[in-house]
Amino acid sequence: MKRYVRLLRIFWGNALTTELEYRAAFWANGFLSLFWLAWAGLGARAYFRFADSVRGWTYEELLVVMGLFFAMNGLRQAVIQPNLARMAEYIRLGTLDFLLTKPISSQFMVSFRHVGVYNWLDPILGLGLVVFGLVGRGQRVTLTGLAGFFVLGLAGVAIMYSLALAVQCLAVWSIGSEGLDDVIQGMVEAGRFPVDLYRGVVKAILTFVIPVALLTTLPADALLGRSTPGLIGIALLVAGALLWLTSRLWIWSLRRYSGASA
Amino acid sequence: MILAYRALLRAHIGMGVAYRARLTVWILSSLFPLLMMAVWLSVVDEVGPTAGWRTGDFVSYYAGGALLYHTTTSFLTWVWDADLRSGDMSFKLLKPMDPFHQYLTQEIGLRVVVLAFLLPALVVLTLLLPQLTYQLTPLGWMVAVGAALAGFILNVLMAMTFATIGFWTTQAGNLYSLWWGVGAFLSGWIAPLALMPEVVADAAQLLPFRSSMGFPLEIMLNRLTSAQIAQGFGVVAVWILVFAMLYRLGWRIGVRRYQAVGG
Amino acid sequence: MSLENGDAAVVVEDLVKHFRVHRREAGVAAGVKSLFKRQYADVRAVDGVSFSIAPGEMVGFLGPNGAGKTTTLKCLSGLLYPTSGRATVLGYTPHERKREFLRSFTLVMGQRNQLFWDLPAMETFLVNQAIYGIPESEFASTLSALVDLLSLGPYLDKPVRNLSLGERMRAELAASLLHRPAILFLDEPTLGLDVTAAAAVRSFLTDYNRKTGATVLLTSHYMIDVTALARRVIVIDHGRIRFDGDLQVLAEKTAPHRIVKITLATTVDLATLGRYGEVEAAEGLTASLRVSRHETKETAARLLSELPVEDISIEEPVIEEVIRQVFAEQ
Numbered sequence: 001m002k003r004y005v006r007l008l009r010i011f012w013g014n015a016l017t018t019e020l021e022y023r024a025a026f027w028a029n030g031f032l033s034l035f036w037l038a039w040a041g042l043g044a045r046a047y048f049r050f051a052d053s054v055r056g057w058t059y060e061e062l063l064v065v066m067g068l069f070f071a072m073n074g075l076r077q078a079v080i081q082p083n084l085a086r087m088a089e090y091i092r093l094g095t096l097d098f099l100l101t102k103p104i105s106s107q108f109m110v111s112f113r114h115v116g117v118y119n120w121l122d123p124i125l126g127l128g129l130v131v132f133g134l135v136g137r138g139q140r141v142t143l144t145g146l147a148g149f150f151v152l153g154l155a156g157v158a159i160m161y162s163l164a165l166a167v168q169c170l171a172v173w174s175i176g177s178e179g180l181d182d183v184i185q186g187m188v189e190a191g192r193f194p195v196d197l198y199r200g201v202v203k204a205i206l207t208f209v210i211p212v213a214l215l216t217t218l219p220a221d222a223l224l225g226r227s228t229p230g231l232i233g234i235a236l237l238v239a240g241a242l243l244w245l246t247s248r249l250w251i252w253s254l255r256r257y258s259g260a261s262a
Numbered sequence: 263m264i265l266a267y268r269a270l271l272r273a274h275i276g277m278g279v280a281y282r283a284r285l286t287v288w289i290l291s292s293l294f295p296l297l298m299m300a301v302w303l304s305v306v307d308e309v310g311p312t313a314g315w316r317t318g319d320f321v322s323y324y325a326g327g328a329l330l331y332h333t334t335t336s337f338l339t340w341v342w343d344a345d346l347r348s349g350d351m352s353f354k355l356l357k358p359m360d361p362f363h364q365y366l367t368q369e370i371g372l373r374v375v376v377l378a379f380l381l382p383a384l385v386v387l388t389l390l391l392p393q394l395t396y397q398l399t400p401l402g403w404m405v406a407v408g409a410a411l412a413g414f415i416l417n418v419l420m421a422m423t424f425a426t427i428g429f430w431t432t433q434a435g436n437l438y439s440l441w442w443g444v445g446a447f448l449s450g451w452i453a454p455l456a457l458m459p460e461v462v463a464d465a466a467q468l469l470p471f472r473s474s475m476g477f478p479l480e481i482m483l484n485r486l487t488s489a490q491i492a493q494g495f496g497v498v499a500v501w502i503l504v505f506a507m508l509y510r511l512g513w514r515i516g517v518r519r520y521q522a523v524g525g
Numbered sequence: 526m527s528l529e530n531g532d533a534a535v536v537v538e539d540l541v542k543h544f545r546v547h548r549r550e551a552g553v554a555a556g557v558k559s560l561f562k563r564q565y566a567d568v569r570a571v572d573g574v575s576f577s578i579a580p581g582e583m584v585g586f587l588g589p590n591g592a593g594k595t596t597t598l599k600c601l602s603g604l605l606y607p608t609s610g611r612a613t614v615l616g617y618t619p620h621e622r623k624r625e626f627l628r629s630f631t632l633v634m635g636q637r638n639q640l641f642w643d644l645p646a647m648e649t650f651l652v653n654q655a656i657y658g659i660p661e662s663e664f665a666s667t668l669s670a671l672v673d674l675l676s677l678g679p680y681l682d683k684p685v686r687n688l689s690l691g692e693r694m695r696a697e698l699a700a701s702l703l704h705r706p707a708i709l710f711l712d713e714p715t716l717g718l719d720v721t722a723a724a725a726v727r728s729f730l731t732d733y734n735r736k737t738g739a740t741v742l743l744t745s746h747y748m749i750d751v752t753a754l755a756r757r758v759i760v761i762d763h764g765r766i767r768f769d770g771d772l773q774v775l776a777e778k779t780a781p782h783r784i785v786k787i788t789l790a791t792t793v794d795l796a797t798l799g800r801y802g803e804v805e806a807a808e809g810l811t812a813s814l815r816v817s818r819h820e821t822k823e824t825a826a827r828l829l830s831e832l833p834v835e836d837i838s839i840e841e842p843v844i845e846e847v848i849r850q851v852f853a854e855q
Contacts, residue, residue, distance in 0.1 A: 050312045193297060199304065276641075358628045521606040521620050522606065
């Protein structure tokens with residue numbers, strides 16, 4: 001475990017140093033994070049010109065979901081996207097073979113080797129927006145609410161990670177390795193709004209098939225005092241199961257890749 | 263020159279075709295217009311027709327919007343920036359042909375391939391979904407296509423003008439993003455302009471952003487009088503002129519700068 | 526402005542090119558500091574260079590990395606304008622980038638290419654034909670001649686990304702010469718190529734120069750490129766010219782000796798070997814001796830008659846050594 005932390009420090013430390021070299025970009029990206037947050041918040045206002053609440057969600061409550069989306073999306077852009085984008089390269093150049101010979105977990109390497117530092121402000125600002133929305137609503141967050149939020153938030157991260165890993169397995173099966181990061185971006189993008197705002201079939205898909213709802217809507221519900229222990233339990237189970245499943249899928253994919261099974 | 267355009271278009275369409283898998287993934291993952299549409303439909307469910315816009319209106323608006331987004335938006339600023347950083351700009355500068363044409367044909371080639379995919383898809387959807395409908399005469403369609411084309415050319419000119427900023431800074435792409443970030447409120451992307459505060463809608467009439475999104479869409483939804491259509495075309499024409507001049511200026515002093523610092 | 530008979534193809538007078546670069550140290554702390562304040566330094570890439578090249582000449586521009594070779598070429602092709610001094614190519618001022626000028630030369634850069642990556646090379650050729658306005662018949666004959674000279678037949682229809690580095694370089698050369706430029710600038714054309722591929726490029730350039738009379742200026746830090754291709758060499762280091770003239774003259778000036786390598790039937794002791802010349806290396810049955818240029822033939826004859834010599838060869842001193850000597854002198 002310590003070894004992996006040390007490796008992360010080296011990999012990510014180098015990425016940070018490189019990023020700092022381009023100082024105009026560094027400051028510009030920080031400013032842009034703020035800009036896009038304000039942009040999304042203002043844009044959402046347009047819907048509420050005509051209704052005080054949509055499907056049980058007020059503007060402030062929607063901001064909580066949106067803030068969580070920013071944090072999640074920021075994480076996605078920082079950790080998931082750079083590694084997914086490199087997957088095609090790994091396969092094409094045979095770097096994957098090279099990684100497999102190292103005495104380090106290959107899952108670790110394809111998941112965490114690279115990091116994008118450019119949107120460093122996003123998760124912070126996202127959480128800031130969450131606070132803004134809660135305050136605007138006058139929400140009193142209970143301890144259980146907060147605990148539920150942490151648990152569900154972690155579950156959401158785990159689910160997002162599992163989806164990404166599953167998509168990387170697809171690349172290993174030679175199903176296609178281009179545009180993997182676009183696929184995950186599309187999935188996470190749906191978490192921008194509370195899942196209740198989508199209708200019928202779409203909402204069902206986003207809750208049960210590709211559980212994007214768990215990424216942002218459920219943790220928001222917890223903060224808003226609207227979730228139940230049962231729901232939290234289910235979310236944990238789902239997250240854990242997905243994590244375990246995709247890890248096994250990765251190992252199985254590698255075995256097929258190196259021709260170990262028939 | 264015509265021969266050069268033909269050859270370049272042929273090559274760039276070829277590259278677009280070679281790239282089609284990646285393009286398809288990109289298109290299918292761009293959910294944003296559908297998300298916005300979904301929220302509007304929920305608003306309609308909640309309060310009924312919104313400022314006269316019904317479910318069908320929103321569906322037609324955003325479906326058309328998705329098509330327009332993928333065919334008229336220009337990402338040349340980043341392509342140009344990548345060429346500058348990699349040194350590939352040198353190759354373009356060594357040819358006896360202004361890089362403007364090389365980039366324009368590249369953009370057209372890509373959009374042609376995207377259009378070949380999206381247009382049939384939209385037509386099929388129009389046949390499948392009853393709420394997705396456009397009541398336009400053939401003339402109306404020609405006008406709409408003309409508006410979209412004009413919007414496309416304006417977008418390309420804007421993208422290239424911002425791209426020339428890349429001769430001085432690495433932030434040209436981000437500046438262009440900012441430009442469009444603000445522009446999204448004024449183009450009809452965030453919400454149909456009819457549903458925005460009057461101040462916004464009025465300003466949008468005179469600004470370049472509406473030309474490639476709201477203007478063609480409003481034509482497609484039959485919400486404009488002939489006078490308003492004429493005004494829209496006038497606005498596009500003026501902005502095309504403005505950005506054509508800005509581009510030429512940016513290019514001329516940009517090349518000087520490139521020759522001074524080595525790119 | 527076109528060239529008159531007897532005019533030089535390239536004239537460079539006191540060319541100077543400076544750049545301002547930002548200095549940075551390693552580490553996260555220095556990185557954070559550079560976010561707020563930057564240190565700049567002046568780099569004199571080309572520091573007063575003068576030479577002229579006649580039409581049809583083939584000249585090698587030799588020098589270590591960072592010597593100013595690429596910068597000079599970029600000034601000659603109009604990609605850079607000089608800080609001071611003048612450059613004239615075929616009567617044109619390069620940085621004005623006149624259309625007729627751009628049609629009259631070509632720049633080829635090692636390990637980089639202008640070919641469309643996902644398409645077959647042929648597509649790039651067709652685009653270049655259109656851009657340069659090459660009439661169909663002329664294009665057809667030029668293309669077939671180039672395809673022959675470069676042995677490109679089997680590669681024309683494969684996507685460029687599937688070609689090897691050597692094949693790509695040859696395709697790049699073809700793409701660059703379709704418009705029959707009067708001048709070729711080549712910047713490290715054999716960089717990264719294996720021995721066979723590099724030899725192929727060299728032999729092509731020799732043929733091309735002979736057949737078309739095009740002026741060729743190439744830079745390299747591989748000695749073999751220059752020795753195989755150019756009789757005239759310009760040595761550049763730290764932005765200044767150290768030598769401009771015949772390669773042989775350079776070799777003789779700085780190293781008036783040659784290397785005699787022998788393989789013996791039985792071992793001979795060092796003292797005996799030393800009678801014939803300075804022993805550079807001696808191991809087992811082989812030895813190499815430094816012998817003064819004028820005495821080479823004599824010494825070789827003596828070695829053959831007096832010692833049990835199985836094999837003998839006479840070589841120029843390794844050019845790296847020659848160059849090192851040139852730089853050490855200044």
